[in-house]
Amino acid sequence: MTLRRLLFALAAVSVGVLLGLPVVRLLQPDPEPVPQQAPAPSAPARVETVQIGADGPPPAAEIGTPDLADISQQTQAVARAVDRAVVYIEVELGPGYARGQTEAGSGIIISDAGYVLTNAHVVARATEALVILPSDKREYRAEVVGRDPTTDIAVLRLFEVGVDDEEPLPVASLGDSDALEVGEWVLAVGSPYRLMNTVTSGIVSALGRGGLNAIPNEFAIEDFIQTDAAINPGNSGGALVNLQGQVVGVVTANASDNGYAAGYGFAVPINLARVVAESLIRYGEVRRGYLGVEVFPVDRADAREAGMPDVRGVLVTRVVSGGPAAQAGVRPGDVLLEVGGRSVDAPNQFQSRLAMFQPGEGVELSVWRGGEARALEATLSDPTDPSLEDWFAGPSTPASPQTGPQEEEVARSEAPDWGVRFRDLTRPERRAFESGAFVESIEPGSAAELDGLPRGTVVVAVENRPVATAEEARVALARLARQDRPALLRVRRPDGRTAFYDLASPFVD
Known part of the structure; x- marks a missing residue:
């Protein structure tokens, strides 16, 4: 380098420092200091060759380039x-x-x-x-x-279908929602904001979505198809359609804080909607068969304890004594794998599968017990079955203690000032909830009923103090009742979510 070029370079660096301009350098490690003594020779570093990504296309299918004109x-x-x-x-x-x-x-x-x-x-x-x-x-x-x-x-x-009509009504073709797959293209057809003939498109984002509390009913069956097709107020009741022109779902809700489309829409599977519609048309009501069990999700610990090779099915935590499931041989602690020959891997999926059957129908069940799958058959009941009387009485009617040989005996305690009866958790419930007091019944007209505490939940804390048993919950509420103080309860619902209930007063006017 000439003297002139060297001076120019030094001047440029000086200007950069004075003006605050960034000085850029390659990201190289700092040089190591020269050791005072030569280090002992070391073994050469081990170099491991790692392949990033799989070779070729996914093995399940050949993925080609779509013809957009054909799709359009x-x-x-x-x-x-x-x-x-x-x-x-x-x-x-x-x-x-x-x-x-x-x-x-x-x-x-x-x-x-x-x-x-x-x-x-x-x-x-x-x-x-x-x-x-x-x-x-x-x-x-x-x-x-x-x-x-x-x-x-x-x-x-x-009314008056066919009167003065020049042509018959157009009837939708209904598809098979069980055949849907995630990633499949779908259209949503309806009248959002009263805008008739509106069509939006998207894909099936997920199947079997539940626990959304989109249906405000204690016995809600949520087994939704999720889609990113735009769904807005007014789309409700419209069609979710596959590319064969078949209705595969009834558009029901979207997940949004303000109610507007946010890429998360939900539809009732048409297979379930068809069964409900047929019952409504034939009887004016839905006649649904009941099994008489309570179920919870299966986790890895449950699967490992049951000796299952993988995580699947739903855990049976309660069997109503004398009910259809009990008569079929289902026991608490069983893992229910299939209903009617179709797999169930979540409580909402279990409900949806069962909803396809009517009272009096026989249903094949597959349960895992003792390290193996077993085949059972149950004949479903309706709400008039005496064994299920308490089951259908609702959250405001006390449930009779279960004393059958298949029921685990647990301690119970009542908080009469609040109108709540608690019981300790069963062994399967302790795996799901760890600790707490199960709300077994609510007295009609009580403070607990008026303030909305639901039966079937687990109270885990009273006024931010944890409770582990039915007796601990009773003692905590009795203390507040003596002081005429309200009670803030932290509970866990069957879907695993946490909720808070503020019982305003232990005494009802």
Whole structure:
């Protein structure tokens, strides 16, 4: 380097320092200091060769480049075909609302006799309904045939179908929701914000979603299809459709703080909705078979304790003495693997599978017990079965203690001032909840009932003090009752979520 270039370089560095400009260098390690004594020779560093990523495409399928033009044409054809059978529903609200006040939703024509599938919440406050076919502007008055709040499904019937109609009603083609796969393309068809003939697209984001509390019912069956297709108010009751033009779900809810589409929409699987609709049309109500068990998710500890090779099924924590499950040989501690030949891997999935059967039907069960799977068969009951009387009495009726040979004996304690009866957790429940007091029953008209404490939850703390047993919960509440103080309870619900209940007073006027 010439003297002139060296001076220029030094000047440039000086200017950079004075002006605060960044000085950039390669990220190399600092040089090690020169040792005073030569180090002993060391073995050469071991070099390990690691492969990053798998070779080639996924083994399950060959992934090719999609033809976007073909996909576009297919979605257009599906939209045209399905849109004719998806209707706009406007309901006039009943007493307590301004005259003429209405709410709107969507529906799916499922029969040329005029039956329309929709959500129960769409018609929950309806005195009468107006149904419009957006494709040709036909209008019909409609009556509510029946509602099922546990699945949020309802059926309407159109008046005067066929009168002065030039053509029959367009009827939707119903698919098989059990055949859906995550990643599959779907369309959502409905009338968000009263905008008729609206079609949005997305994929199946997940299957078997539960624990969302989207259905406000104590016995809600949530086994939703999740999709990222845009779903907004007014889409409720509309169709979720696959690329074959088949309805695979009834759009029900979205997950959003403000109610607007946020990429998380949910639909009731059409297989479940079809069974509910058939029962509503035939009987005016849903006649659902019951097994008489309580179940919880299976975790790795449960699977390991049961000697299972993998984590699957649901853990049976309670069997109603004399009920269908008990008669079939199901025991607390069993892991229920299949219902009707179909696997169940979550409590909501178990409920959904069972909801496909009616009272009196025989159902094949597969349970894991003693290191092996066993086949059992149960004949389902209905709510009139005497053995299930307490089961269906609801959270405000005390449940009779279970004393059958298959029931684990546990201690019980009552907090009479609050109207609550507790029991200790059973062994399977302790695996799920660790500790706490199980709310076994609520006295009608009590402080606990008035403040909404639900039966079937586990109280884990009273006024931020942990409780591990039924007696500890009773003592904590008795102390607050003597002081005429309210009680803040921290509870865990069956879905594993934590909730708080503030019991305002131990005494009811």
